[in-house]
Amino acid sequence: MKIRIAYLEEPPFGWSGPNGPAMGADIDLATVVLRAIGATEIEHYLTTFSELLDGVATGRWDMNVPLFITPERAQQVAFSVPVWAMADGFLVRADNDKALDSYASVAERRDARLGIIAGQVQHESARAAGVSEDQIVVYQQQAEAIEAVRSGTVDAYASTALGNRILAERIGGSVLRAVEHRPVTGSVLEIPFGAFSFSKNSDDLRHAVDRELRSYLGSAAHREQMARFGFxxxxxxxVLSVG
Known part of the structure; x- marks a missing residue:
């Protein structure tokens, strides 16, 4: 059985190795699960975020690496059980001279510019917090957003707090650093869940993946595997109580 899975160039979740093979936390999780359900061949497709949903929905590949679950996305694809919970954060220059530590702090600084990847949930989160469209710069690839922060084109790049922390460690704290979002006073921060996604016509594959995820998530082997990527x-x- 061959399974085709699409991924993004977005460490620590997925990226292309020096000799081509895909690697990363989401890639490794998918490999364990797919091998357990009988996959004898796994093909990886590097794509852009804007192509993920349409690609799996139209059958260009069989499943996507995990992405945040939203009602809008659920109209287009079918999600597996959740596999991780992830809060947002910023990647900023080391001095963070505008003291950006939440979407609200960007909204308060009209001269602040925020980089976001096209189609990702951070765009709506920023708008909901009052960040105006003229403060938002949309990029297709993570590497473009990182370079924009480095060069000063934008003041922050919004992504997951974990992903930005890993990026900052790799790049070096003297250049860029990660900032976890400051909780809003008096509110309960709901951390969104991420899950694999499939065509709505792929119930057999999705159910098989779900069965294996339910037995694997939270196990010692799973925790050890994810810890290597900072989880x-x-x-x-x-996610363990909702699977």
Missing amino acids: THKEIDP
């Missing part, structure tokens, strides 16, 4: 109980434990 902790904060990203894993919230």
Whole structure:
């Protein structure tokens, strides 16, 4: 059985290795699960975020690496059980001279510019917090957004707090650093869940993946595997009660 899975160039979740093979936390999780359900061949397709949903919905590949679950996306694709919970954060220059630590802090600074990847949930989160469209710069690839922060074209790049933390460690704290979002006073921060996605016509594959995920998520082997990519109980434990 051959399974085709699409991924993004977005460490620590997925990226292309020096010799071509895909690697990363989401790639490794998919490999364990797909091998367990009988996949004898796994093909990886590097794509852009804007192509993920349409690509799997139209059968260009069989499944996508995990992305945030939203009602709008669920109209187009079918999601697996959640596999991680992930809060947002910023990647900023080391001095963070505008003291950006939340979407609200960007909205308060009319001269602040925020980089976001096209189609990702951070765009709507920023708008909901009052960030205006003229403060938002949309990029197709993560590498473009990182370079925009480095060069000063934007003041921050919005993505997952975990992903930005790993990026900052790799790039070096003297250049860029990660900032976890400051909680809004008096509110309960709901951390969104991410899941694999499939065509709505792929029930057999999705159900098989779900069965294996339910037995694997939260196990010692799973925690050890994800820890290599910076995942902790904060990203894993919230999904265990909803699978």
